[in-house]
Amino acid sequence: MKRAIAAGVVGIARVLAGGNVRRIGFEPDERQRIYFANHTSHLDFVLVWSALPRAVRVLTRPVAAKDYWERGLRRYLAREVFNAVLVDRVGQAILPASQREDPIHVLLEGLGERHSLIFFPEGTRGDGTQIAQFKSGLYRLGKERPDLELVPVYIDNLNRVLPKGEFVPVPMLASVSFGAPMRVENGEEKPDFLDRARRAILELRRW
Amino acid sequence: MVTFLRDRETLWLFGGILAVLLVATIIGQLLRLRIRNAVIDNLNARIRAWWVMSAVFALSLLTGGIGSVILFALLSFFALREFITLTPTRPADHAALFWVFFVITPLQYWLVGIQWYGLFAVLIPVYAFLFIPSRIAMSGDAQGFLERSAKIQWGLMVCVYCVSHAPALLMLHIPGFEGKNARLLLFLVVVVQMSDVLQYVWGKLAGRHKIAPVISPNKTWEGFIGGVATATLLGASLWWATPFSMQQAAGMALVITIMGFLGGLTMSAIKRDSGVKDYGSLIEGHGGVLDRIDSLCFAGPIFFHLTRYFFT
Numbered sequence: 001m002k003r004a005i006a007a008g009v010v011g012i013a014r015v016l017a018g019g020n021v022r023r024i025g026f027e028p029d030e031r032q033r034i035y036f037a038n039h040t041s042h043l044d045f046v047l048v049w050s051a052l053p054r055a056v057r058v059l060t061r062p063v064a065a066k067d068y069w070e071r072g073l074r075r076y077l078a079r080e081v082f083n084a085v086l087v088d089r090v091g092q093a094i095l096p097a098s099q100r101e102d103p104i105h106v107l108l109e110g111l112g113e114r115h116s117l118i119f120f121p122e123g124t125r126g127d128g129t130q131i132a133q134f135k136s137g138l139y140r141l142g143k144e145r146p147d148l149e150l151v152p153v154y155i156d157n158l159n160r161v162l163p164k165g166e167f168v169p170v171p172m173l174a175s176v177s178f179g180a181p182m183r184v185e186n187g188e189e190k191p192d193f194l195d196r197a198r199r200a201i202l203e204l205r206r207w
Numbered sequence: 208m209v210t211f212l213r214d215r216e217t218l219w220l221f222g223g224i225l226a227v228l229l230v231a232t233i234i235g236q237l238l239r240l241r242i243r244n245a246v247i248d249n250l251n252a253r254i255r256a257w258w259v260m261s262a263v264f265a266l267s268l269l270t271g272g273i274g275s276v277i278l279f280a281l282l283s284f285f286a287l288r289e290f291i292t293l294t295p296t297r298p299a300d301h302a303a304l305f306w307v308f309f310v311i312t313p314l315q316y317w318l319v320g321i322q323w324y325g326l327f328a329v330l331i332p333v334y335a336f337l338f339i340p341s342r343i344a345m346s347g348d349a350q351g352f353l354e355r356s357a358k359i360q361w362g363l364m365v366c367v368y369c370v371s372h373a374p375a376l377l378m379l380h381i382p383g384f385e386g387k388n389a390r391l392l393l394f395l396v397v398v399v400q401m402s403d404v405l406q407y408v409w410g411k412l413a414g415r416h417k418i419a420p421v422i423s424p425n426k427t428w429e430g431f432i433g434g435v436a437t438a439t440l441l442g443a444s445l446w447w448a449t450p451f452s453m454q455q456a457a458g459m460a461l462v463i464t465i466m467g468f469l470g471g472l473t474m475s476a477i478k479r480d481s482g483v484k485d486y487g488s489l490i491e492g493h494g495g496v497l498d499r500i501d502s503l504c505f506a507g508p509i510f511f512h513l514t515r516y517f518f519t
Contacts, residue, residue: 173292
């Protein structure tokens, strides 16, 4: 059943956004990885997830906002089909700083020993024309888990399929480009790494 | 399905397509043994895709009218998706686009399916064309308004309205030709696609003088004249499958090939304006759906109306 729903979701994603996937210096396999992508639409992770081979897909967990994906049918999809790691932005914001849970722990727990993550280091959706400065999450993940490869992913045109504030998607050809894996280098400072990671996504724009 | 298989003329047409594909495949493979370059690889990719497209088209005709309506509805949907992708719309166009894709397009093909000619002919050029700018205006974003409306209207016109005239051939009532309209659709598709192929072949073999190098560097006068002449002869030689006499079939084929050429040229101009080579990558070697059906878009409605005016 879950497998059928997953296949259905992939099918719908293809009908809406096409199946255009480019791999530039990257081959997917079942290794643990962190895919980090620009963020323009609630459908972003669905498209990245659909672009991976099925064997890799079942091991790959998207990181998604709890406030959006924790309602009704979306909750079922996020929990049961995508096995998403839900990060609580709203619930945590109202707590005093001392009691807030560090979202990095949620992510590390989500990774475990065999899962990969789809992660959006901008933290929030952009308008599709610019890529915002990255928050520190990606750097901290890279430091905590130096064994994992970090794979830059550029998502093009998906913001037009489902723009911010709209509820129903329209068909539009989008594309997903995977770039060469990278890591946090020894002694690399946070701003340097985050800038390098962001430029790795911008590089993929040219393809 | 049974009537289809009992129809000898249709079987002959399909036999002919099969023979052409076999010959093309053999030539493609022989060329590959002698010369290895990108042009030959692309040629073989195109031939492979032709096998798939012919099979899909044959299957759609096998199911009777409804299969063809669904096939062309899907082609419209994919073509429109490619067209809108290239067209810079703004977030305020989202609702209008939703209507275009999920209401107007299915409605147009539903009208083809139930054979309601009156509304089929005006749904898009009257109702949709007034609706789209109104819906965009309601979203309250004026920037590039005329351009945005016109682009969506033109996409709907070419990808949906024009393409829907191909399966609409099935709704014509031609005295003495009842129940055989699938052959008209086959005639249109064979002539328009073979005209493309023959113009390509003539162009590759004898092409010297370019017609509009900025818009379509591959279109030459030699390719155009050779392709139009041979495709017209081909159309004339298929007269036995149509309600036309041999001269009439030649005239129809001539109109189809010239309209097909103009369709290819016009859709190329839009591609150049947007700075892309192909509309998509769905069909190996050919590009997108719209790259393959651009000639059909222009030839379909004219063939439909000429047939409707003179033969029903």
